Amino acid sequence: MRNLRSLTRRARWVIAAGVTACAAVATVLLVVSSNSDASAPRALTADEANRLAITRFRNYASGGRAVRITVPDTAGGLTVTASVDFRAKRAYGVLRGDGRNSSSDGPIRWTSTELSAASATVGWTNRPLQTAGSALDTALRIALGLGADRPDNAQLLPQNGASRIGQETVNGHQTDVMVGPGARDRPDTEGTVRYWIGADGTMYRVQVAVASEPQPVVIDFDTQPYVAPK
Structure with a gap:
């Protein structure tokens, strides 16, 4: 028993x-x-395509937003904390660098064609914004281009390679991670831009591959209060 x-x-x-x-x-x-x-990765749903189509327009409609731009560089990373006016296509912020890049620390402002930097000795100096060969200039130009005065065509986005690759929380916001479309005349650009987009189409992060660096440029939004550039 x-x-x-x-x-x-x-x-x-x-x-x-x-x-x-x-x-x-x-x-x-x-x-x-x-x-x-x-x-x-999978194809975008109709709702996701619509949110991706309006995300740059939402930036434009807001007038401007605060950003933190992280720029890779062989001499040490660069960080730009700035406010971008998407309607006026101008921005103002502070540049900080690591290693040898720290020599350029200080206030900067830029438009789609010109970059100005301030120093204690000579004041503001201006130079053309480079279209190639500089990860910093490329990142600044990209930041200005993240606002548009009209939505994109939601039907064409999936046809040009846009897709959804996952979900992620960014600064407390639940987002869908989407791959942007490639340029029509540049098949090699497909998948080089990633967007972190909220349920209402708000853009919270953008990651862009740049030709001059092995690491991507990362742009985070609303990392500090927005102050309209003068």
Whole structure:
């Protein structure tokens, strides 16, 4: 009788352990499945295409937004904390660098054609904004271009390579991560721009591959209060 009770208790333990193991396996499979689904590229839904189509227009409609631009560089990274006026196409901020790049620290302002920097010794100096060869200039030009006075064509975005690649929380905002379309005359640009977009089409982060650097430029929004550039 004692042996029978012992066997019964052992059987219950084995069954309980088996149920627990199955539950654990199921949980692991669920997590893996969820993560795989979240990171797997897929075609945009109609709602996602519409949000991607209006995201730059929302920036323009807001007038301007605060940004933090992280720029890769072989001499040390650069960070620009700035306010961008998407209607006037101008911006003002502060440049900070690491390593040898710190020699250029200080206030900057820029338009689509010109970059100005201030120093304590000579005041403001101006130079043309380069169209190639400078990761900083490329990043500044990209930042100005993230506002548009009209929405994009939502039907054409998926046809030109736009897709959804996952979800991520950015500064407390739940976003869908979308790959932007490539330029029509540049097939190699497909997938070089990623957008982190909220449920209402608000842009919270942009990541752009630049030809002059192995690491991408990253632009985060609303990282500090917006102050309209003068």
